[in-house]
Amino acid sequence: MSTINLLNVYLHVAAGTFLLIVGLIPMFTQKGSVVHVKFGRIYKYLYVITLVTAIIGVIFFRSPPSLALVTYGATYGYLSAIRAVTIKTSGPVLLDNILAVLAILTGLFLLTQMDGNHTASFPAALGYATAGFVMTYALYDLSRNFWRKAWSNKAWAADHGIKMVSSYFALASAASGNLIRAFQPWSQIGPSILGTLLAVILVIIFYRYNTLKQSSIKS
Numbered sequence: 001m002s003t004i005n006l007l008n009v010y011l012h013v014a015a016g017t018f019l020l021i022v023g024l025i026p027m028f029t030q031k032g033s034v035v036h037v038k039f040g041r042i043y044k045y046l047y048v049i050t051l052v053t054a055i056i057g058v059i060f061f062r063s064p065p066s067l068a069l070v071t072y073g074a075t076y077g078y079l080s081a082i083r084a085v086t087i088k089t090s091g092p093v094l095l096d097n098i099l100a101v102l103a104i105l106t107g108l109f110l111l112t113q114m115d116g117n118h119t120a121s122f123p124a125a126l127g128y129a130t131a132g133f134v135m136t137y138a139l140y141d142l143s144r145n146f147w148r149k150a151w152s153n154k155a156w157a158a159d160h161g162i163k164m165v166s167s168y169f170a171l172a173s174a175a176s177g178n179l180i181r182a183f184q185p186w187s188q189i190g191p192s193i194l195g196t197l198l199a200v201i202l203v204i205i206f207y208r209y210n211t212l213k214q215s216s217i218k219s
């Protein structure tokens with residue numbers, strides 16, 4: 001491993017480790033609070049560093065196609081989550097539609113590169129699942145153009161929250177799969193399953209809270 005590659009790996013691991021610690025704080029604190037916003041901003045910067053170093057590793061150093069798909073999935077999920085806050089009052093704009101279309105095209109292209117060069121940490125099944133998941137996300141993002149008012153009024157917060165939780169557990173899955181190799185593939189799959197369950201629970205809590213809030217306003 002070259003010195004540059006090694007430094008990139010160290011930076012990626014360090015940023016990713018701090019990200020996994022810091023990310024728990026905005027996830028479990030009151031949304032919109034000072035603590036949530038402050039640590040959410042730190043999480044955002046750490047995520048950028050983690051993604052950039054991952055992308056450098058995929059582009060300039062030999063990486064299995066499934067790892068490229070995991071990196072692509074984390075990148076789009078993160079960008080879409082951040083954009084959900086930016087466009088919460090306007091609904092999706094041209095940039096969001098372009099990103100969604102690029103995500104679909106990129107996913108289709110990466111699927112054509114699945115040539116069997118995989119590892120135990122990043123098996124082919126993970127690559128295919130990631131591509132399908134992200135392209136479904138992208139199609140959902142395109143659908144927001146047809147119900148932008150309802151999305152802005154009711155769904156943007158859940159949209160942002162689900163995608164941020166998904167982005168967190170995407171990196172947790174990658175880290176767990178690499179570090180806990182004795183329990184592969186479950187060390188890779190486990191955090192993703194946990195993240196999906198947590199996202200569903202958060203959506204249920206969010207909509208129940210909104211229903212109770214609207215009921216109290218009407219009464």
